[in-house]
Amino acid sequence: MRLKRIAILAFALPALAGNAFASEPLRVCAGENDLPYSDREGKGFENRLAEWIAADLGRPLQYVWWQDPRYFIRDQLDRGLCDVVMGVDTGDPRMLTTAPYYRSGYVFVYRTGEGMEVKDWDSPFLARAEKIAFMPATPAETMLRKIGRYSDQFHYLQALVDFKSRRNQYVRYDPERLVREVAMKHADLSVLWGPQAGRYVKAAAGALTMEVIPDRQTRADGERVPHHYSTSVGVRKDESDLRNAIDRVLKKRQKDIENLLQAEGVPLLPIDEGKTVATAAIRPES
């Protein structure tokens, strides 16, 4: 074990030859309460990834926590309070992003063995479902509006955060709760980003089915609504050396990352599927 780490250090150092502070901490901005991605106790799968990257770069890992995901790029990363962000959309224009290390999609989650099958937004079950749990401000919301199931779910959407007003504050929708709602038969269906659902679906041990939604959706006005996204690590725009170093780590760790995500229950899609539409991921929905 000890030997191996030294070997890694020796390997990593030349890569950072231009950086006089190679042993400075690698400061990672992460949510302190953002499972399954990260939390302060290190229980998220992005905690793991951050540990690997820091180790392989030979730098001690230091977390810079955020509570509100809206502003941390501007107020923490851009201001130099941290250097790295895990799990950003590939090509996010606010940052320099690495090559994608995985690609996944939005999913339907429903109870197994009740005779229902929801593979796409045109499933007849969507019209019949009584309650639908979903993340607001995501493609799920856009599509529910399109099929006319948004307004009748509005009250339930508020109930999922105990009627906290979202005006001018960040109110967290807990993905574990969204999945649990289905398991407990409070909702018939849940729609969310696969990587957020994976571990909770897996924990249900077969009681729940997770179906990746095909990436061919359009809004009522014909505009594309991307459902599959590639994920990268982000750094400040002028940190191409750091980005390149992380890219090398990600490449080297490719198998570990795949195992990590599979163990997590993240539905994985071929990374090269995203090559043609990488920028579409950044288009805002309205």
Next chain:
Amino acid sequence: MQLRPLAKAVRSVILTAGLVAVCDGVSANPALDRLSRDDRNWVMQTKDYSATHFSRLDEINVSNVKDLKVAWTFSTGTLHGHEGGPLVVDGIMYVHTPFPNNVYAIDLDDPGKILWQYKPKQNPAARAVACCDVVNRGLAYVPAGDHGPAKIFLNQLDGHIVALNAKTGEEIWKMENSDIRVGSTLTGAPFVVKDKVLVGSAGAELGVRGYVTAYNIKDGKMEWRAYATGSDEDLLLDPKFNEHNPHYGQFGLGLSTWEGDAWKIGGGTNWGWYAYDPKLDLIYYGSGNPAPWNETMRPGDNKWTMTIWARDVDTGRAKFGYQKTPHDEWDYAGVNWIGLSEQEVDGKVTPLLTHPDRNGIVYTLNRETGSLVNAFKIDDTVNWVKKVDLKTGLPIRDPEYATRMDHETKGICPSAMGYHNQGIESYDPDKKLFFMGVNHICMDWEPFMLPYRAGQFFVGATLNMYPGPKGTLGQVKAMNGVTGQMVWEVQEKFAVWGGTLATAGNLVFYGTLDGYIKARDSRTGALKWKFKLPSGVIGHPITFEHRGKQYVAIYSGVGGWPGVGLVFDLKDPSAGLGAVGAFKELANYTQMGGTVFVFSL
């Protein structure tokens, strides 16, 4: 002793009937109109159909107001912001509260006892949907008539309008007006005209499409509903809509000034006040801000949000509509109070309406034609606009204070709260002066659409608000609505949110956010009396007479946007040259808690 007050009561009634010529009572709800002109009563939030909020009572006057004392008080049993004011009809006071919107009737002969109380059961989701605290702006009353017994009308936060028996508090009918599932709530006060009660809508922040609805007072049957966006038919445009001012825009614009279907969630709710001219048989009100706040997402003029409307009462058909802030970028929701007056313009007595808008401009229009008479800044620190071109009706903007995505615009005056918000103002027809509680708050504004991950976006705007250049948060002004001349103005440390009451005793009363009720000489602005209430004021004072004695009443109960929302909205205490601290200071002066205070000599 007994004789004098009696004589006075009689005199005040005669005076009222003799001098207030604005309402002829031709076709208004005649019984209600008559009651509103008897100054012993206070039968509508706006006092009368012209919304003068002015009383002929003068037992309390500029020379004796210093002796004003608390006569009695009543706890509303409710926290949060108490907007609006109580009603007084024939010896009974009707008190309303914020959510859960309880109603109390109090016998003025024995104010120690509650005659009846109504406590509605409401959907708790309404609380989450309400944008700016769970306020309610008051009740409406109609005397007994063909429609049945005297009624009290209550708008509930969860979107229902309820008619109660004014004698017993029994529910007579109930209608759903707004659907909280789509984010629509009800916070404004109903308004009775003829055999109809008008009800607005709220919730533009959440992408609601605004409308005003007329219900029959007898059974709640919907008579008409007019939207602020959409097709001409949905807007209920009269074939002669804006015939006197075609340059305001006429037909098809409720659709064509929006991109695609955006008009369906375009906002334009109305949660403010109404005025009515019985001679022209027109009602007046303002529609509010377009949605969403983030202007980049809704290119176009966004008609007919931000509009002063004149509609026929019987059909709802719009005779004119004047959009004050085309394509709003600052949340200058145009729902504010509109006061009617008869004043000389170019040597001719003209029927006018005057509207202090959130955007910091006071608009005076000929209320028969809709033509602009004047449009001037309520304060010289208004900076988003250079002036309003009276020929075109368009604001000439200062591009420096425009807002756009991911750009922080600093020092915009007024702030999103407006230099004037929901307060009901008063008009003294003898002095030809409007008395205005004015906010003095500016802001930095940054609209954002921030990606998080996998197509998830946070959309909104970051706001920082702070005192305007004069260093305080509020002002009170006496204003001529035709010339734009300010006869006097005074600074207030905190905002005067609820509005003013003017009386023939040469007095103007108002409450402050930190909890003072004050009386000033309406001729000079000199402070004549003040009293510290337990909680801050965001409602308006009223006056009435009972058994020959004049009283002044006001709600104490801080909250609303300034009291709760604003403190809550502020993120960075160092922002705004450290002045953000001024808002936080409010918590050192007052806390929540609802009470009715009644004063007399």
